[in-house]
Amino acid sequence: MAVDLKMPILIVDDYKTMLRIVRNLLQQLGFNNVDEAMDGSQALTMLRGKPYGLVISDWNMEPMTGYQLLKEVRADAKLGELPFIMVTAESKTDNVIAAKKAGVNNYIVKPFNAATLKTKMSAVIGEF
Template identity: 70%
Template sequence: MKILVVDDYPTMRRILRNLLSQIGLTEVEEAGDGGEALTKLRGTRFDLVISDWNMEPMTGLDLLRQVRADANLGKMPFIMVTAESKTENVIEAKKAGVNNYIVKPFTAETLKAKIAAVMG
């Protein structure tokens, strides 16, 4: 399974890559922001996007909306990662079409369960 990890903090991308590796998922590419992610998504086939919510200049929510609006990417499984557990954020992400939502901090097991729920 090919995964795109999107986060503006290199440390968080490395943490996510390590957690994914712990659960046997090693085919991982990274993007430092939503714009870079869109370019990669439009140029390469990915099976899953795991994106941070709080990024500049394009937020994870904006990225999700762009992905859902794209005819070729619209069905892409998308997991949002955030430090925010506010109900209104979860509702906003669900309305935008997120497949699952993970609140930081989290473990490899949590990540594995969320991915399994999304991928079936």
């Protein structure tokens, strides 16, 4: 099934500049329906208020990290299957293993390029 380019995507990062970069990269890839959250708790509230097709989240944020957000999402009956990609500078093996165990669908290490973003998104939501 073809990917709906109009599906809502939630991007989560505490760096406004990074949100802007990811939003622009997504726009270049054809996705224009993008919302932003500045930390995990804000993201969780938004996810519970509107159906999203994908979450792209940073790890290191306060007060709720992306890792905690991931665990909350996976523990939520309604959000449990939501595609979730972690985009982070946390590049230790332990981080990747922990995120995988918590149920992340894919993991992108910063800095990254649009080709990597596209490849990882395709692996999670399908080719576009």
